[in-house]
Amino acid sequence: MKTPFALIVDDEPDIIELLEITLHRMGVETRSAGTASGARRLLQERTFDLCLTDLKLPDGDGLELVELIQSSDAPHPVAVITAHGNMDTAITAMKKGAFDFVSKPVDLPALRQLVANALKFKDHASAKDRRMRHTLLGESQLMRDIRSKIAKLARSQAPVHIHGESGAGKELVARLIHQQSTRSDKSFVAINCGAIPHELMESEFFGHKKGSFTGAVGDKKGLFQAADGGTLFLDEIADLPPSLQVKLLRAIQEKKIRPVGEQQEIPVDVRLLSATHRNLAEMVQNGSFRQDLFYRINVIELNVPPLRERTADVPALAEHILVRLTGQTQTHKPEISPAALDALQRYRFPGNIRELENILERALALYDGKCIGVDDLNLPVGIAETHLSEESRYDPGRGSLEDYLEAIERRAILHALEENRWNKTAAAKQLGLTFRSFRYRLKKLELDD
Numbered sequence: 001m002k003t004p005f006a007l008i009v010d011d012e013p014d015i016i017e018l019l020e021i022t023l024h025r026m027g028v029e030t031r032s033a034g035t036a037s038g039a040r041r042l043l044q045e046r047t048f049d050l051c052l053t054d055l056k057l058p059d060g061d062g063l064e065l066v067e068l069i070q071s072s073d074a075p076h077p078v079a080v081i082t083a084h085g086n087m088d089t090a091i092t093a094m095k096k097g098a099f100d101f102v103s104k105p106v107d108l109p110a111l112r113q114l115v116a117n118a119l120k121f122k123d124h125a126s127a128k129d130r131r132m133r134h135t136l137l138g139e140s141q142l143m144r145d146i147r148s149k150i151a152k153l154a155r156s157q158a159p160v161h162i163h164g165e166s167g168a169g170k171e172l173v174a175r176l177i178h179q180q181s182t183r184s185d186k187s188f189v190a191i192n193c194g195a196i197p198h199e200l201m202e203s204e205f206f207g208h209k210k211g212s213f214t215g216a217v218g219d220k221k222g223l224f225q226a227a228d229g230g231t232l233f234l235d236e237i238a239d240l241p242p243s244l245q246v247k248l249l250r251a252i253q254e255k256k257i258r259p260v261g262e263q264q265e266i267p268v269d270v271r272l273l274s275a276t277h278r279n280l281a282e283m284v285q286n287g288s289f290r291q292d293l294f295y296r297i298n299v300i301e302l303n304v305p306p307l308r309e310r311t312a313d314v315p316a317l318a319e320h321i322l323v324r325l326t327g328q329t330q331t332h333k334p335e336i337s338p339a340a341l342d343a344l345q346r347y348r349f350p351g352n353i354r355e356l357e358n359i360l361e362r363a364l365a366l367y368d369g370k371c372i373g374v375d376d377l378n379l380p381v382g383i384a385e386t387h388l389s390e391e392s393r394y395d396p397g398r399g400s401l402e403d404y405l406e407a408i409e410r411r412a413i414l415h416a417l418e419e420n421r422w423n424k425t426a427a428a429k430q431l432g433l434t435f436r437s438f439r440y441r442l443k444k445l446e447l448d449d
């Protein structure tokens with residue numbers, strides 16, 4: 001393996017020396033600069049695998065280096081060195097794309113961990129992207145954007161807060177951030193904060209020592225330790241009680257935890273991802289969620305859009321789900337009629353993809369063994385219609401009036417055909433058309449196979 005190279009940027013010679021010694025002991029070659037301009041020169045001269053930079057430089061700001069490296073063709077991880085307790089600047093740096101931060105005075109085990117994490121990134125690359133396309137389905141622009149954000153976020157250690165409606169795919173997104181990251185060989189620990197009884201939460205999160213409370217019959221490791229080196233995903237974080245919000249804040253800030261009944265703090269290396277369907281900013285406003293914790297967990301926010309905003313993804317998702325539910329191959333899986341697909345694309349899906357899975361599972365129990373029709377879907381009528389009337393408003397931004405009218409015509413014809421079991425005479429009658437006119441429209445819309 002090629003010797004890794006790191007760029008160290010700091011105006012304090014003592015810090016440079018400490019970092020150089022530590023990195024050399026880890027087998028990493030270094031180049032050092034005391035100024036931002038010196039660093040820029042070195043960056044032009046050669047490629048690096050990692051950069052460690054102080055934020056305050058005599059002739060500039062370390063954040064500019066973070067941005068410069070991030071905007072290059074092949075960005076490498078940049079970690080920032082911050083004054084002790086200055087989480088605000090660490091957060092700003094991570095928002096700008098810094099991989100992680102280390103605070104002064106430099107804690108050497110934490111520094112070594114950071115360097116090891118950053119260098120793993122080098123050996124870790126693109127085949128993962130292809131795998132992700134098969135897992136996080138959808139070719140809508142919204143889903144493409146999410147896949148590219150996941151790939152970017154996987155390169156950082158910054159906490160990410162995933163927001164989205166229930167069943168929209170938040171946990172799947174969290175898993176993919178983990179799988180794509182250099183932490184993928186360690187655990188992904190997911191926990192639903194709303195599902196743990198309040199009195200057990202501290203021990204679940206941080207572990208406990210034998211005898212620390214009634215029922216603590218042995219030492220127990222908590223979720224943070226279980227996720228050490230990996231990723232901890234706190235789902236429904238809005239459900240955390242205030243007492244635990246304080247303790248979680250401490251654990252994130254110090255990168256250390258203290259099990260219940262234990263005197264010593266234990267260092268932990270955990271990437272924190274969180275999610276909720278609730279509006280955390282609003283909860284901060286009304287005092288039910290701590291502002292400082294919100295600020296720490298929400299360094300980067302990722303919004304997973306509801307399924308109704310990406311209806312173009314419905315056919316591919318439905319096919320994928322049918323293949324999975326029936327254990328069949330792509331060619332042998334049950335068909336979905338065009339009208340049924342159309343109805344699914346118009347449905348609002350309050351329960352998102354999880355609801356689509358349930359609808360299709362139910363349809364598989366009801367259909368004729370060949371093709372799933374509209375009736376097999378059992379879509380709630382009221383909701384589907386509300387959507388239709390909202391959709392019916394013409395929005396010039398979404399295409400020409402002609403295309404829009406054609407889409408409505410196609411929909412009405414498919415429905416009539418479906419309802420009349422593909423009897424064209426009956427469908428024409430239902431639509432108040434002569435058979436000739438009906439046939440003409442089928443041809444025009446290329447529905448006359």
Ligand SMILES: Nc1ncnc2c1ncn2[C@@H]1O[C@H](COP(=O)(O)OP(=O)(O)OP(=O)(O)O)[C@@H](O)[C@H]1O
Pocket residue numbers: 135136137138164165166167168169170171172173235277317353354
């Ligand atoms: N883009 C997608 N492609 C394929 N499957 C998906 C996609 N998004 C979600 N799913 C599937 O939908 C189901 C629900 O997703 P997930 O559990 O991630 O949602 P969630 O937002 O975390 O829900 P909740 O808020 O209820 O916990 C899962 O089975 C998941 O695999």
